[in-house]
Amino acid sequence: MNRFFAFHTGFRSLSLCVLLWTTAQAAMSQTDHVERRYQYAVRFIQQKDYVKAKAELRPLTEIRTSGIAPYAHYYHALADFNLKRFSESRLMLKQLIDRFPDWKKMDDAYYLLGAAFFENGQYEEGIENLSRIGDPALKPDVSKLQTYYFSQINDLNRLKLMQKEFPNNRELALALIDQIQRTSTAPADLELSDRLTNRFGVPGVSRPVTTEASSSTATVARPEKNRNKGYYNVAVLFPFRLNDINPEERARSNQYALDLYNGMRLAKTKLQSEGITVNLFAYDVDNDGTKMTTLVNNPGFIQNDLLIGPLYAEPNRIATEFANQNNVLLVNPISTSSELVVNQPLAFLANASLNQQALKTVAFARTLSMVKKAAIYYGNTRKDSTLAALYQNELKRIGYTVQDFRKVGSSDLEAIRLSETNKPGHIFLVSSDESTGAKLLRLLTQRKVEVPVIATSSAFNFDKDPLSTFSKSDLYLVYPEFVDPERPGSDEFEELYLDQRNMIPSMYAYQGYDMLLFFGRMLARTRGQITNRSQLKATPEEGYLLSGYDYTASNDNQVVPIVKYDGTRFTLIK
Structure with missing residues (x-):
């Protein structure tokens, strides 16, 4: 069976049963010969013998006055689809639509036609056909279908063009967000990801459920936090200042934020190699509490397992309150103020206060x-x-x-x-x-x-x-920012960063890498439920590039590097 129909067996099996029942009623008025031939074809479809099914169905598609004819068209197209003859499947479906525009199962035809276009990489045509489906009961299957195919697109520019053409398609927007977060750090792309995330939520988060509160008002139900989803969502709340970026300037006021984030991206890859899947979502949060309030009021924002930032007082206060209410970890990556973590059990300082x-x-x-x-x-x-x-x-x-x-x-x-x-x-x-x-x-x-x-x-x-x-x-x-070039992995990190960013990593890039690496591992160890502080300490064997982390006694990092020059290089002595 084709990979798509193996993935969506539940829907297709239900559709088959419905069509068979309806056809049985229509077939009562047909000749015994036509009915018998149709039943043979259906049996071959069920047995996945699609070539024999087509041989029985082909003559039936020419009997335009028969009630079986539209079903014969549909199953002939389905057989072609499963034989991976997608062009032939589309032609038969278009013939079905032209000849029987009032067929009561037309939504099934549009669904199959959309899938056939997707298989040939004609995503725009596929979306247009799926948008013609009117049955609300099929909407979840349409969503799964689009999610599956859009996740196969690795061309960021193609996704951006498609999203511009279909701006209200949520599955397309989520695929674009995921692609940006995995492959791009361009300021314009991060800004686009931010806008789309604010509107559609984050990949892996269900659409918000709206329930009627009265005849004139509605409320949005905040989804439950899913701790068994197999991955971790990390919101990066930095002052990227995307609107102020001048590509010609090398020294940017926000360069430290970009460097931190680029270091995190390399840590995400490292974590993936360890079997820990982390999704990074970048938000442009400056010294503006309004933006942070908008984010925490987005129902999908609760699906974040870790917030990194914000870096300013008022947005940080709002984020900390959200983290406490929803049992979400929060890390400030650069602050040295212990006031930010006093009486805040879920808030941490990446640096020593x-x-x-x-x-x-x-x-x-x-x-x-x-x-x-x-x-x-x-x-x-x-x-x-x-x-x-x-x-x-x-x-x-x-x-x-x-x-x-x-x-x-x-x-x-x-x-x-x-x-x-x-x-x-x-x-x-x-x-x-x-x-x-x-x-x-x-x-x-x-x-x-x-x-x-x-x-x-x-x-x-x-x-x-x-x-x-x-x-x-x-x-x-x-020396809190001390990077020991002799540490295992330091050269590899520098080479990889230089290859990807075309610049030598700054201290902030190292900090971003170590920070996500540590807290990503901590999320995996504790599933975000900190009950045993003995686990909240980095060990030398874990391959951090800076001096490490220790939260066994408090929520500010207890590791304070002290170094000395030994005549040839600086070495860590404490």
Whole structure:
């Protein structure tokens, strides 16, 4: 039997029974010879002997006055279809439609004709014929038929042209969304996917059910979340700013969002190789709560298993509320604010919070010196001052003395109160000014202040600072974005990314890859039901490119990478 009819056996068998019963009534007025020949043909159809069936049916298609004639046409076309003679099947069906326009089973003819056009790749003609079907009972079968054939189309441009011609066809829109999410990161395609998703939902999600609430109003029933569907839907809620993209510009304000997403796309492929199917759906969500409200009110949005983003406060608040109400995981990919996950059991930070960075760095500093005195210097940004304050508070909590706590810039480092005879047990520098780190190290050398220095990686310019800058034996960097080129899989990722995107992956691309890889695996392990935190930790064997994830104690990542230059390269020491 043809692959399509094997797929839709239930509908075709029902159709056959209906047609047989109706035909039996019509045949009562025919001659015994005609009736007997028709019954032989039907028996051959049931036995899948389509050649013999056609031999019996062919003469019956010429008896135009017979009540059996339209049925003979239909079964002759069905036999041709199953013999994969689709052109002949279409010709017989068109003859049926021309000769018997009032045949009461015409919807079956349009259904078969649509399938025959689809088999020859004539999708537009197939859609047009299926649209002529008026029986509501056949609509589910029409939907399955279109879904099956549209999923075979791998030409993105063909799908876009078809969707433009048939803008109200839901199955076509869903096939286009799926194709874009699997094969394209072009801004215009992502915008189109976003629009279609807002209107039609996501692939794999049933059409919203409308029920009458009264004679004048209707309500949309939100579908139940299906946790046994065999795949996971991930909504990526980033400020892609598609309308503002200038293809000629290389440095785009939204490049980090595109890089994160492109890294996720490679992780999706990796997960698929592990038997974990993830569907990515990109939404252009900027600092606008209205857009996020529209999304969460879309009935199909509940079928997402994981939300990544949004990145701004108000959309994130709306998304978090939705996640809590519907038991959906939510990850903020770049924030370091622990406030986003406090009392939010389903919300996670992909990065370590500033509070976690302070705690882990203080614990490391205690291993460097027995002297319980420290000097803390910080830069001009809010992030710098916040981390410095958290570090100071933790030091004081464990009994340390903060000898100097000062805001500094690269131009006023001379004001720090350190000397060979007035020095702390260690120094902590947190600065977003990448020229500050090297200048501080030179100043310490001049003043002969030889103590361990812990600095944030953002205080250095790794492209311009010579490697000798980092050769100080007791210099350590808090480096959340550290990518170790020696890690297994790092070269492969870079080559694959370069091949697909024609650019070297940024730190955000690595983050996007690791983040989806980890949370995709976590979804598969827990099916989105976090009941055992011992599972929420990455292991070295799992092949992450960055430093990993650990949520065994809290919802912000407890992994805080600290690296050191060993004379040839930077290595992770904690």
